[in-house]
Amino acid sequence: MILLAFIAQAIRIAIPYLLAxxxxxxxxxxxxxxxxxxxxxxxxxxxxxxxxxxxGSPWIGLLGAVAGGVALALLYAVASIRYRADQVVxxxxxxxxxxxxxxxxxxxxxxxxxxxxxxxxxxxxxxGTGITALVGNPLVWLGILTVxxxxxxxxxxxxxxxxxxxxxxxxxxxxxxxxxxxxxxTAAALSGAFAALGGAYLALDQHQFxxxxxAGRGFIALAATIFGRWDPLRAALACLLFAAAETLQIxxxxxQVIPSQFVEMIPYALTIIALAGVVGRAVPPAALGKVSE
Amino acid sequence: xxxxxSEMPAAPPSTRRASIEEAVxxxxxxxxxxxxxxDILILSFGQNPGTVYRLLIEGTWGNAYGLGQVLxxxxxxxxxxxxxxxxxxxxxxNIGAESQLAAGGFLAAIVGLALPMGLPSIVTLPVxxxxxxxxxxxxxxxxxxxxxxxxxxxxxTTIMLNFIxxxxxxxxxxxxxxxxxxxHTANIRTGALPRLSNYIGAFHGSAANVVIFVAIATAVAAxxxxxxxxxxxxxxxxxxxxxxxxxxxxxxxxxxxxxxxLSGAIAGIGGLNFVLGYKHYYExxxxxxxxxxxxxxxxxxxxxxxxxxxxxxxxxxxxxxxLAVNAVVPKQMVDVLQAVVIIAVxxxxxxxxxxxxxxxxxxx
Numbered sequence: 001m002i003l004l005a006f007i008a009q010a011i012r013i014a015i016p017y018l019l020a021x022x023x024x025x026x027x028x029x030x031x032x033x034x035x036x037x038x039x040x041x042x043x044x045x046x047x048x049x050x051x052x053x054x055x056g057s058p059w060i061g062l063l064g065a066v067a068g069g070v071a072l073a074l075l076y077a078v079a080s081i082r083y084r085a086d087q088v089v090x091x092x093x094x095x096x097x098x099x100x101x102x103x104x105x106x107x108x109x110x111x112x113x114x115x116x117x118x119x120x121x122x123x124x125x126x127x128g129t130g131i132t133a134l135v136g137n138p139l140v141w142l143g144i145l146t147v148x149x150x151x152x153x154x155x156x157x158x159x160x161x162x163x164x165x166x167x168x169x170x171x172x173x174x175x176x177x178x179x180x181x182x183x184x185x186t187a188a189a190l191s192g193a194f195a196a197l198g199g200a201y202l203a204l205d206q207h208q209f210x211x212x213x214x215a216g217r218g219f220i221a222l223a224a225t226i227f228g229r230w231d232p233l234r235a236a237l238a239c240l241l242f243a244a245a246e247t248l249q250i251x252x253x254x255x256q257v258i259p260s261q262f263v264e265m266i267p268y269a270l271t272i273i274a275l276a277g278v279v280g281r282a283v284p285p286a287a288l289g290k291v292s293e
Numbered sequence: 294x295x296x297x298x299s300e301m302p303a304a305p306p307s308t309r310r311a312s313i314e315e316a317v318x319x320x321x322x323x324x325x326x327x328x329x330x331x332d333i334l335i336l337s338f339g340q341n342p343g344t345v346y347r348l349l350i351e352g353t354w355g356n357a358y359g360l361g362q363v364l365x366x367x368x369x370x371x372x373x374x375x376x377x378x379x380x381x382x383x384x385x386x387n388i389g390a391e392s393q394l395a396a397g398g399f400l401a402a403i404v405g406l407a408l409p410m411g412l413p414s415i416v417t418l419p420v421x422x423x424x425x426x427x428x429x430x431x432x433x434x435x436x437x438x439x440x441x442x443x444x445x446x447x448x449x450t451t452i453m454l455n456f457i458x459x460x461x462x463x464x465x466x467x468x469x470x471x472x473x474x475x476x477h478t479a480n481i482r483t484g485a486l487p488r489l490s491n492y493i494g495a496f497h498g499s500a501a502n503v504v505i506f507v508a509i510a511t512a513v514a515a516x517x518x519x520x521x522x523x524x525x526x527x528x529x530x531x532x533x534x535x536x537x538x539x540x541x542x543x544x545x546x547x548x549x550x551x552x553x554x555l556s557g558a559i560a561g562i563g564g565l566n567f568v569l570g571y572k573h574y575y576e577x578x579x580x581x582x583x584x585x586x587x588x589x590x591x592x593x594x595x596x597x598x599x600x601x602x603x604x605x606x607x608x609x610x611x612x613x614x615x616l617a618v619n620a621v622v623p624k625q626m627v628d629v630l631q632a633v634v635i636i637a638v639x640x641x642x643x644x645x646x647x648x649x650x651x652x653x654x655x656x657x
Binding site for chain 2: 084085089092094099100101216223261
């Protein structure tokens with residue numbers, strides 16, 4: 001029973017990571033750095049909360065989240081591709097933009113720069129840690145399906161082949177007629193949509209948007225993308241690993257075995273170790289961060 | 294990202310003017326776009342843009358207290374901006390200024406708590422600078438070594454180290470150093486740095502302190518190092534063409550890790566502004582985004598020490614201006630505008646270069 005509760009809580013923590021990391025894999029495999037994931041998540045959580053609040057339906061909320069995430073991702077993609085801006089700079093700026101904008105519009109819409117009022121979510125109650133709440137939440141299933149979908153998309157479809165070509169050999173891809181920029185815009189939009197759904201999960205689960213509620217989860221998803229070596233299924237495993245560590249920390253909180261700050265470090269430390277390549281180095285897509293001519 | 298044209302010796306005046314145009318135009322474009330978006334945000338709040346902008350200027354450059362606060366904020370940003378610019382000159386993107394700043398402030402605080410009470414600041418300041426430089430330099434040097442030895446990309450490792458180092462510092466403060474019911478250490482009772490208000494009474498109440506002179510000295514030293522020394526030349530050569538530099542006998546890996554350590558050290562010294570110039574203790578999360586804004590400062594300042602100083606004043610004015618207008622429109626408006634400036638400048642740099650090149654060709 002304890003094990004079941006543990007798994008339920010770990011999955012609950014993992015869902016936003018799974019969604020955002022799926023977005024991270026697809027954008028980075030196309031050659032666009034996924035530094036904006038945190039911003040897409042937070043932006044999606046906000047527009048999702050707004051849409052859910054004004055429509056009274058969490059499903060409309062999901063649409064609102066996707067719209068917000070896609071808009072932000074396209075802003076990033078247009079600056080990076082059309083205007084050749086440095087992707088690292090724009091990625092960081094998008095995150096700063098969203099932190100400021102969500103607080104600004106929170107105050108405009110609800111006269112508070114901290115929280116929204118209660119919004120409709122899936123399930124009537126605060127979901128708790130139970131299994132029933134978990135299986136009753138459609139976003140949990142969406143998160144799991146997204147991982148499978150992105151794996152299928154990337155490895156089993158012509159679109160996926162083009163995404164990988166755009167990220168590895170854009171010049172070669174262009175020479176055989178692949179419209180690399182169009183592929184990258186699409187990949188960016190998908191990453192914005194998935195990450196935003198991850199953010200919406202948080203807002204709908206807590207029945208509220210609160211400022212900076214994503215609290216660095218987009219960066220954990222980016223860490224999972226890299227630690228999973230830009231592969232959807234391995235990235236998903238990384239998300240589950242990170243979520244399991246967090247769950248362990250929460251459940252051991254009373255015991256004070258390991259200080260929480262050290263558990264917080266786990267995803268980031270593992271990612272650095274993977275990049276430094278102690279066992280089998282993580283090698284990014286060859287054209288990551290470079291704009292094609 | 295980096296342009297070396299303006300530093301070529303004996304550049305003809307026309308080239309020099311063109312490169313200044315190339316450096317300044319994107320910032321002008323960025324500020325214009327930000328002003329337009331600012332208008333829209335202010336109007337959406339039902340306020341008059343003219344009134345709000347007037348409030349913003351009056352609350353910053355319009356009185357001595359506001360100006361003091363701008364100078365205080367610009368001091369930290371000058372350090373983080375110089376840190377990022379130093380890295381970019383070598384082709385390295387240091388996203389870790391946030392945690393390097395914190396680590397520098399932390400180590401200086403530890404040293405300050407250990408020193409005997411009541412030492413004069415003329416004695417302690419060099420010690421504090423050294424401690425802060427070591428704190429930031431170690432945090433910056435790690436990703437440099439990881440890149441030089443293992444090829445781990447510094448963008449990701451510096452971001453990841455931000456989270457790791459800040460968590461570690463939070464742990465150390467929470468578990469061992471904090472004053473009960475607070476997030477900060479005990480007061481440092483030695484080597485207090487004078488505030489500017491000690492010399493100019495009108496600055497009374499503002500946090501501006503003598504670390505600003507350290508910032509100016511650091512900017513001058515950075516310019517001298519980059520453009521007047523052999524090592525600075527090697528650093529820029531690595532930034533422009535690492536393969537060619539390697540071929541020309543430069544140890545690229547060595548330049549990488551040393552530059553990252555230097556960059557981290559500069560950011561680390563910035564920690565003195567808050568820890569010893571203002572509060573006299575280390576506080577959790579005191580960096581509060583100044584490291585990330587350092588990226589903006591470096592980009593808008595085009596990685597040149599003079600540009601960095603000007604850009605840090607611009608961003609500090611916006612940050613302080615947000616507080617000045619907060620009663621009328623939410624101060625988060627300036628967070629949005631700062632981000633807009635960054636995106637607009639980053640997006641217009643290549644565009645401006647292309648357009649200037651075209652108009653120059655047409656003019657010949």
